[in-house]
Amino acid sequence: MVKQGHGWRASALAVALFLGGCAVSGPPFQRVQIPEGKSVIYAYRPSSIFGAALKPAVSCGAAGFNLARGGYHPFIVDPGTTVCRASTEATSEVDVECKTGEERYVKEEIGWGFFVGRPHLYVMDNATGESEIQDCRLQEQ
Amino acid sequence: MQRVLIAGIVLMLAATALGFASLLPLVVLALGALGRWGRSRLRAPAAGLLIPPLILGFAGCTQVRTQPPIEGAQPHPLGLQGRLVDSDPSRLPPAVASAVSDSSAITFKYAEQVKQGHYTVPVALGLVTSPAILLGAPLGQYTVNAKAHLLITDESGREIGKYDAQAEVSRWYGLYYGSGFRDLEREARQAVRRVIDEALYRDATRLQAIKPAAPQ
Numbered sequence: 263m264v265k266q267g268h269g270w271r272a273s274a275l276a277v278a279l280f281l282g283g284c285a286v287s288g289p290p291f292q293r294v295q296i297p298e299g300k301s302v303i304y305a306y307r308p309s310s311i312f313g314a315a316l317k318p319a320v321s322c323g324a325a326g327f328n329l330a331r332g333g334y335h336p337f338i339v340d341p342g343t344t345v346c347r348a349s350t351e352a353t354s355e356v357d358v359e360c361k362t363g364e365e366r367y368v369k370e371e372i373g374w375g376f377f378v379g380r381p382h383l384y385v386m387d388n389a390t391g392e393s394e395i396q397d398c399r400l401q402e403q
Numbered sequence: 404m405q406r407v408l409i410a411g412i413v414l415m416l417a418a419t420a421l422g423f424a425s426l427l428p429l430v431v432l433a434l435g436a437l438g439r440w441g442r443s444r445l446r447a448p449a450a451g452l453l454i455p456p457l458i459l460g461f462a463g464c465t466q467v468r469t470q471p472p473i474e475g476a477q478p479h480p481l482g483l484q485g486r487l488v489d490s491d492p493s494r495l496p497p498a499v500a501s502a503v504s505d506s507s508a509i510t511f512k513y514a515e516q517v518k519q520g521h522y523t524v525p526v527a528l529g530l531v532t533s534p535a536i537l538l539g540a541p542l543g544q545y546t547v548n549a550k551a552h553l554l555i556t557d558e559s560g561r562e563i564g565k566y567d568a569q570a571e572v573s574r575w576y577g578l579y580y581g582s583g584f585r586d587l588e589r590e591a592r593q594a595v596r597r598v599i600d601e602a603l604y605r606d607a608t609r610l611q612a613i614k615p616a617a618p619q
């Protein structure tokens with residue numbers, strides 16, 4: 263009986279450590295100062311237990327970043343159309359159109375994959391993006 | 404039996420954390436625990452036969468909804484040229500693109516607006532139905548809604564023509580099929596441009612008869 267109890271606790275502890283170590287602990291959302299003649303794309307990933315162990319590489323333009331659950335990262339980009347990508351065993355791509363001085367929001371979610379979860383990127387309208395990103399924390403390299 | 408259960412739960416949690424659809428280890432464990440019952444009823448070759456029809460069924464399942472096509476709207480020159488204002492020259496309906504002239508007194512103002520939507524199968528349902536997902540059952544649906552607006556005015560700002568179009572393109576996706584938003588967005592944009600073109604071709608006779616008003 264004692265052995266079985268230890269088995270449950272050890273499993274629960276392992277899973278808790280596994281998942282707990284993946285959350286982002288940076289400062290809460292704050293707008294960045296957009297440089298002259300540039301735009302900003304906020305890539306964010308709401309906190310969810312699904313795919314919690316994954317940190318897919320997200321890139322917008324030339325810059326790339328590994329986004330963990332509950333994290334966000336601002337990408338300073340040139341105005342025009344920027345391609346944002348996220349990859350694991352499959353790649354998700356979206357075109358984001360930005361005007362000078364404008365901010366846009368791209369949401370990342372993890373869906374089912376064959377061997378590992380697949381990222382899905384969505385261009386959000388600014389009202390929804392701004393509301394959802396409030397729960398995310400800045401992820402620094 | 405209890406160890407099998409613990410292993411199963413740990414596997415399921417790991418699968419959730421990793422988005423790992425291949426829950427086959429769990430299925431194998433469960434079947435192993437169930438012994439002869441599982442072995443006698445597992446018909447892997449028969450299950451394999453289900454994969455192609457499932458994939459084909461959903462992979463080709465794209466829905467495009469636009470306004471009804473306009474009868475008799477054949478492509479032809481508009482007989483009208485216009486200057487492009489506040490518009491992206493790389494994203495125009497063919498009829499407008501072929502009628503752009505910087506020296507014209509008439510102006511074209513064209514805008515497209517695209518909105519993405521998606522539906523994802525809930526995680527809990529995915530966990531329960533993971534064998535079906537592996538066989539090709541859909542994981543979700545992408546939808547792109549496009550709207551287009553074309554305004555034609557003369558030099559005095561008088562409205563000559565106003566055209567609106569709307570299209571919705573949606574597609575299911577699964578582990579082995581389905582494209583992303585970029586493809587759907589392209590299809591949705593093409594659909595609204597086609598509708599604008601059809602409306603312009605239909606209206607071409609009226610547009611040709613309009614003479615620009617004198618500037619005020």
